[in-house]
Amino acid sequence: MRFLTTSFGIATLCLTSVVANGPSFKPFFRPPFNFPKNPENKETCTLKASGGDDAPRFLKAVQECTTVTVPASTTLSIQTRMNMTGLRDKHIQLEGTLKFTDNIPYWSGNGFFIPFQTQITFWLLGGTNILFDGGGTLDGSGQLWWDTFASNSSLLRPITLTIFEAENVLVENIHMLNSPEWNNLVNEGKNVVYNNINIHAVSNSSHNAANTDGWNVYRSDNIQILNSVIVNGDDCVAFKPNATNVLVENLNCTGSHGISVGSLGQFPGMFDIVENVLAKNVRMTNAQNGARIKAWAGPNVGSGIVKNITFENFIEAAVDNPIIIDQCYMTNATACAQFPSNTLIQDIWFNNITGTGTKAVVASLSCSPDGRCSDINVNDISLSFPKGSASFTCQNLNVTGDAASLFPTCALT
Structure with missing residues (x-):
């Protein structure tokens, strides 16, 4: 594997070979940023709150200045959407807070539309050579959104x-608080690193903080998500269609739906790829899932491939499904047998997964019939069910690895 650096020093992942137990990546390092001077830009701009909508001033400063600082004592009110795409050589130093308003009528009608899974967003940030850091906070004011969504499931958040x-x-040393929907989406990104991100999305009412994924990676290559703490109500990290060469390392996830590949193969005419992913050193607590792969089956669905994925060094506590492959996702057994998944799952490694499940079945490897899964490996698995005996189930695949004996002969459907 070669290891490259970009023009401003972010480590680039270049996977050139597959080792015996899955993909391998060089460790992340953070060299200094040296932005070239641009005579058309001011060197540094410092923003203070205006008492009104600070979004236009923030946007203008980022366009005109090399470095924009929001001081620690400052909270900027973001009342209108921000398109910061096409940037080059920019440093956004957020020491204070960007607080997005909970004006539901405005944002529902004016948020930037993301066609994938019918989403909208407060803020588009794009271009080349961007550093976003400073130790400050992005506050999404999510509580009203979660409460409203509970009675209006069509609400775009x-x-x-x-x-x-x-x-x-590089996005580094940022707190993210109460996102209305997903916290982060990487959409058509390359060489993007998140380091030391603290995400907290917990409802203070009876309504859940629904769909508050930590990260979704979509149509992106060479992505790293590192050294972060996530407390939320959906996937900690999800690898969506055409996510390739992704490293997830040193995460602490609480209340989540897991580190998830997919779901994939949902839409007719679409071919989804997730390839070369390594998720390692993950602590999962009070979660729905731990290490998960999910792909659609049935009539009128899409196709794709999941290849060369490693889940390694997971410590799980009170997790409903510590290890799960579901290749009949959202499909009943009869339909899955008649219309097996067109999304192939190959070269998967579950290595050193330990901890406790909340149900007797602590690992479920469920593939479609007709050989749609291959080279599924389990090694150093130590999972228990505190209330009784743990069980391991599988169907329509051959399990290999030093922990394969935990699984009985796989059922055929």
Whole structure:
């Protein structure tokens, strides 16, 4: 594997070979940023709150200045959408807070539309060579959104931050609070790194903080998500269609739906790829899932491939499904047998997965019939069910690895 650096120093992942237990990546490092001077830009701009909508001033400053600082004592009120795409050599130093308003009528009608899974977003950030750091907070004011969504499931809620058509981006030392929907989307990104991100999305009412995924990676390559703490109500990280060469390392996830590949193969005429993913050193607590792969089956669905995925060094506590492959996702057994998944799952590694499940079945590897899964490996698995004996189930595949004996002969459907 070669290891490259971009023009401003972000480590680039270049996977050139597959080792015996899945993909391998060089460790992340953070060299200094040296932005070239641009005579058309001011060197540094510092923003203070205006008492009104600060979004236009923030947008103008980022366009005109090399470095934009929001001081620690400052909270900017973001009342209108922000399109910061097409940037080059920019440093956004957020020491204070960007607080997005909970004006549901405005944002529902004016948030930037994301066609994938019918989303909207507060903020598009894109271009080349962007550093976003400072230790400050993005506050999505999510509580009213979650409460309203509970009685109106068609409500479009904004993603807090969307990295869009971007290359060579580092987001580091940022707190994300109460996102209405997903916290982060990487959409058509390349060489994007998140490091030391603290995400907290927890409802203070009876309504859940629904769909508050930590990250969704979509149509993007060479992505790293590192050294972060996530407390939320959906996937900690999800690898969506055409996510390739992704490293997830040193995450602490609480209340989540897991580290998830998919779901994939849902839409007719679409071919989805997730390839070369390594998720390692993950602590999962009070979660719905731990390490998960999900692909659609049935009539009128799409196709794709999931290949060369490793889940490694997971510590799980009170997780409903610590290990799960579901290749009949959202499909009943009869339809899955008649219309097996067109999304192939190959070269999968579950290595050193330990902890406790909340149900007797602590690992479920469920593939479609007709050989749609291959080379599924389990090694160093130690999972227990505190209330009784743990069980391991599988169907329509051959399980290999030193923990394969935990699984009985796989059922055929």
